[in-house]
Amino acid sequence: MDDLERELRDLRAWLETPEAPDVTARVRAQLAAPARGRRRWRYYLAAALVALLVALLPPGRAAVADAVAGLLRFAGVTIVTSPASAPPSRTASPLPSQRPAGLDEAQRAVRFPIRVPARLGPPEQVLVADPDGTGRYRVATLLYRGGALRVDAFDGQLDPVFLKQSSAAELVTVHGGFAAWVAGPHALTYVDRAGEVRVETARLAASTLIWQAAGVSYRLEGDLAKAEAIEIADSLG
Template identity: 50%
Template sequence: MSERDYEELVAELRDLGRAYVVPEALDQRQAVRARLARPAPRRHRARFYLSAVVAALVLAVAAISPARAAVLDAVGGLLRVAGIELRDEPHGALPATPSPLPSQEAAGLAQARARAAFPVVVPEKLGSPDRVLLADPDKNGAPRVVTLLYRGGTVRFDQFDGMVDPVFLKTAPDGQWVEGVGDVAVWLAAPHPVRYVDRDGVTRTETARLAGPSLIWTTGSVTYRLEGLATLEEASEVARSVR
């Protein structure tokens, strides 16, 4: 499958996910069957059937246990959503001292807001950040990533421009959907390695590090990642306070 086909498949999966928001499991199955029964153009038929099957698997897991759906199990160990790629696979050794993100620099909050091409927000529940970092700027100096650090650096709030696949590449044992946070959200409760994929799609293995519990969500065309809060309840409360 080409990269273009892959991106079209991802778009179809997102469309299917939005189309099948039905409260009862039986109705979900009926909706999937009805979608499968519709004719599709010949050149897109194989990809369409694959989209429908994956959507049906995700819906089946959600119907069984909406609050604790193991998302990765539903899609065979790989899920890309909103610029995040989650993989259920072993990972190699992590660097003893991880490198910072590309061209990372400290800045003030006002400076970050002036330079970023997207609205830089702050969680009201956390207040003013201890530090602000900008990373991976474009040719005009606009950072791709803005990071706010709290509680001596133990809590990290990353904001990154767009929904590029992928931005942060994670290896994680499981993930679960979260409702009521942004447009779409995933919670990773267990510690997991994280490494950065830059603007050119190059995986920065030297940035790999062990990350704590993380909540990842998108709102509009911006993706957010909140790391370091121990429970989903606290992370969700902080996420909802973003202004």
């Protein structure tokens, strides 16, 4: 909770909200209050600040991750906004226990619905990766354009699944909800079920859009402009 409190304090400067001055004032007052009696309010403040950010920050705000001390955690993806000291190559080992599967087979192998973007149509190939002890897989990947365009789907609500390292992230909207856009090449690494960063999976990822829909997390990666990526995400069936 100490990390959460520090991140919430860093967000105070973003809460310039003429439309809701009373709410902002109350949140700021709680953040500045003495430690005694404040702990029980931390969860309420976290929820309030997330709601304020989603509702009030303008789409396209650059470097949103800087507001949380260089760290943005969203939809099962952790984005660190400091440049990598040694960028990985564009090739990497597959995700843990990754294998191809038909779309119907992949749907039976995961615990979440696999939705296909109408803008892209049926995938050329489907992969599943990282099974648990019951044989249910954690990540499903839809591949397009010879593998140059991919949609990763996973339940990332509780534990991190991917770690990104980029100089900036940008706040955008998908289906009217919060999403994160990371433009240009950036380091990407898989985080396994035990929370370990799988260094052997590190690679240089293309521009990526990250969002959630119906409790499922998605990352769309490829040589895409931001507007095209959002159109694809909005077409999710």
